[in-house]
Amino acid sequence: MNGLLDPQTPIGLAELAADRLTAAHPTFVAVPWSPHVVTFESPVKTADAAPCGTQLMAKFIADPEAPVDTTCLDNEEKRAPAGDRARRPLQLLGGSRHPRRCDSVWHSLV
Known part of the structure; x- marks a missing residue:
């Protein structure tokens, strides 16, 4: 499983790895509103x-x-990074010092 909002393991790389699964029952799940560490970072709307x-x-x-x-x-809490918290990782990863360029990346994801 991989989060679609994962900047550390972009979905394209995860899908390439998934294509190479060789176990008897290979399964890959893309989790729409999750960043890295899907196991813990994919909250749902249902309390507790x-x-x-x-x-x-x-x-x-x-x-x-x-x-x-x-x-x-279907019950996943839809959330998108906002403000400087969203731009900063993109600036570090992409080397962009232009917040608008970073914002456009998130807008294309949401």
């Missing part, structure tokens, strides 16, 4: 519920041969 990534992992561990239950994706 485990993050979606944790739910996905727990269900897979319980029965690795079953189809992956992705229903928690």
